[in-house]
Amino acid sequence: VRRVFLASPWLPAEWIAAHGMQPYGIWFLPEFGTVAPPCGAGLCGFAHSMQQLAGNDRDSLFVFPSHCDQLRRAYDAAAAMIGSQIFLFNLPSASDSPVAQKIYRAEMERLGRFLIRAGGRTPDPEGLSVLMTHYAHVRGSLSERAERPGREFLECLTGLHTGRPVPYKPEIRTTQSSTCGVQLAMVGGPFPGSQWTLLNLVEDLGGSIALYAAEPGERNVWQDKETIRDSSENDPSALNLELRLANNYLRHMTDVYQRPNTKLYKWLGERLRSRNVRGILLWHYAWCDLWRAEAQSLREAFGLPVLPLEADAAQGGMLRTTGRIEAFIESLQ
Numbered sequence: 001v002r003r004v005f006l007a008s009p010w011l012p013a014e015w016i017a018a019h020g021m022q023p024y025g026i027w028f029l030p031e032f033g034t035v036a037p038p039c040g041a042g043l044c045g046f047a048h049s050m051q052q053l054a055g056n057d058r059d060s061l062f063v064f065p066s067h068c069d070q071l072r073r074a075y076d077a078a079a080a081m082i083g084s085q086i087f088l089f090n091l092p093s094a095s096d097s098p099v100a101q102k103i104y105r106a107e108m109e110r111l112g113r114f115l116i117r118a119g120g121r122t123p124d125p126e127g128l129s130v131l132m133t134h135y136a137h138v139r140g141s142l143s144e145r146a147e148r149p150g151r152e153f154l155e156c157l158t159g160l161h162t163g164r165p166v167p168y169k170p171e172i173r174t175t176q177s178s179t180c181g182v183q184l185a186m187v188g189g190p191f192p193g194s195q196w197t198l199l200n201l202v203e204d205l206g207g208s209i210a211l212y213a214a215e216p217g218e219r220n221v222w223q224d225k226e227t228i229r230d231s232s233e234n235d236p237s238a239l240n241l242e243l244r245l246a247n248n249y250l251r252h253m254t255d256v257y258q259r260p261n262t263k264l265y266k267w268l269g270e271r272l273r274s275r276n277v278r279g280i281l282l283w284h285y286a287w288c289d290l291w292r293a294e295a296q297s298l299r300e301a302f303g304l305p306v307l308p309l310e311a312d313a314a315q316g317g318m319l320r321t322t323g324r325i326e327a328f329i330e331s332l333q
């Protein structure tokens, strides 16, 4: 089965699977994010890694989202090398307006044509319905476990984004099941599975992750009881299913690039309060203005201390990062 690497959890994985291909979240490639990329001016490490992977892989397909300049630039550079294997999905930055729905739906159709040209099959409504129900079950189960984002949650998250019943197992041992330790939130951009050991470190230093809202994480899972209920009752028409899929993604989209980004703050606020979070670890890449700019806004909006963690520094070596996290947790005790 041909693999289709996705660079955003807001891309419709079910739709790709319905075309007979394997959607695979780039965060879970074992080698992804293990080495700090060279610091190229203006290109964040995540977009740089996507570009490199796409340029070196002649077998897989790549879907880039369009939500930031860096990814669009990385797409342009990669498309110059492997034009027929790469697709730019225009993710609407407005929330779930009728226009955004129209755009998302049109992008799904364009993506479908791209997949068929690349050897995929035309999706049949029954198959799509089964896949949508499966994803709804997995997301629902993840959203129930999200309050204690321990190892089981992270492994299930890997399964959701790689389509593997036995997911890639990173060196993660954190249980995060106790409420002892300083309650912290991990918020931010793309977080490679290979970096999950950082969560062990937080635990070792006296912290406890009560909210895992990096990418992909709790922000990208939701309850979808409607799809589960209707799959057993209705005769699915392709049109309705596609519409529902597009609307589902848009309705739950909670991300930093949305304008206005009030949805992100509302979502975070509810969870930070109910889980008694005392500090925020903000995971971001150098040159990622979108997440970096949120540090001060998060401090002001929630009255919580924020520790920005640069992905590039963590990938390059943990010593400085360890010292900073230790000092941050100490200041909250």
Ligand code: SF4
Residues within 6 Å of the ligand: 044, 045, 046, 047, 067, 068, 069, 070, 071, 189, 190, 285, 287, 288, 289, 290, 291
């Ligand atoms: S980390 Fe920031 S700059 Fe990089 S791709 Fe994501 S949003 Fe864009």
